[in-house]
Amino acid sequence: MVNTEATTNDDRRARNRSPASHAGGLGTTKLNPFGDLHTLQHLSARLARSLRGVFEPLLRQEVRAWAEPLVVQRFSDYRAERAEGLTAWLPLTMAAHDSVATPSTALCVLDGRFVLEMLDIFFGGTGATPTAMPTEFSPAAEAMVVRVGGTIAAQLQTAWEPLTRIDFAPTRVEINPAMLPVDVEDAMVVTRFGLAAGNAKPVFLDLLYPVPALKPHGATLMGKVLDKAEADPVWRTGLTRSVMTVKFPVRSVLAEPVVPLQMLMDLKPGDVIPITIAADVPVVVGNHRLGCGTVGTSNGFAAIRLTSLAHFDEGFLA
Known part of the structure; x- marks a missing residue:
């Protein structure tokens, strides 16, 4: 990603599209019970923006x-679609706050060469990777993946928060x-998320959610607009009252005298520094800065009478 020049102007990875999962034959299990997952696509777009802060x-x-547009497929088909080579498979536990069910397992999938590239940069290198890829990760590389x-x-939890509170946590890296x-x-x-720097060839990060874990949120995930109800007036009033009791330190600098080093070295008890x-x-x-006042x-x-207040665009809320 860092050292390899681009071979194409198209950032998106080619993916063979299988027929729609709801068009299966008679008697087959319906692979996608949701239909169009508009909200999940929106959450993925929101997560993509935050991934910049992760990888930069x-x-x-x-x-x-x-x-990229999401798809629903069996895990066997996903594995067959991926190219051969070293890959980091990192399970992520999914624990919903409002459920007592056993946590589900999502997957974060990273290309092995990308992992070694980040590891080399982390230790002061340029992102160089071996021509012949190893068959397994070193302990340092596994620690980098985790x-x-x-x-x-953490970014997943933030992206999902408008929909539901889910705790995501990484476990142990697998290569098989x-x-x-x-x-x-x-x-x-x-x-699937694409990452590219400058003119370098993009790399891709995949996040896989098990369909059963998303079924409790199916109605919301298929909506084109994430419904946000108005805040409860009682709650809003209580929040406003609580905010109004927050305390801020107020201070003023009366004088900042400047004296030569020689004077500082000659100071003794009883000396006076004029201000x-x-x-x-x-x-x-x-x-x-809140404003200015007279002493x-x-x-x-002792007190200060305010004679002027700073406008917001002068930096008070900057």
């Missing part, structure tokens, strides 16, 4: 990220798909 620090350059998987899991806790006949929703207080001193809330007293305490 690892690749040390800007990347483009996009989500690290990437953990970051992706036969060792995965997924049956070859299981139906999987395959979401000049300006007519208007800045008033700061947190790290943002005085109020009820026997």
Whole structure:
């Protein structure tokens, strides 16, 4: 991805499309019980934007990220579709907050050469990979996959939050798909994400969701618009009251005298450092300028009377 020049102007991976899963023969199990998963496609597009923040620090350059149209296929067909070679298969547990059922297992699938490329860059290299690929990952490479998987899991949880709260967590990397806790006949929703940097050839990351794990959310996943009900007025009022009690530190800098080093070295107890207080001193809330005021007293305490307030576009909410 980093060192290989592009061989085509088309970023998208060619994929042979099988007939629609709902067009099976009489008596066959319906592979896709959902139909068009509009909302899941939307969530994938949202996740693709956040993947830039996952891979740009690892690749040390800007990347483009996009989500390709999702498909539903049996796991055996997905395995047959993938090219031969070293591949990182990382199971991700899916635990729904509102369910007591056993957590399901999603899959994060990474190309082995891409994993070795990220590992070389992580240790200060240029992303070079061996011409002859090894047959298994080193412990460092496996740790890199788990690290990437953990970051992706956090982004997955954020992307799914508008729909439902699901905890994703990486487990152990496998190089043999036969060792995965997924049956070859299981139906999987395959979401594919492209990653490309500059003119380099894109690489692809696949996330696979088991169809049974998505059935409780089927009605929402097929909707073209994610329904968001209006917030409960009582909850909104309580939230507003709570926010209004949040405390912020307010401070003011009365003077910032500048003295030569020699004077600092000669200072002793009893010496006086002269200061000049300006007519208007800045008033700061947190790290943002609130405005200016004049120094005085109020009820026997030192105080500042505000003479002007900063506008929002001057940096108070920046």
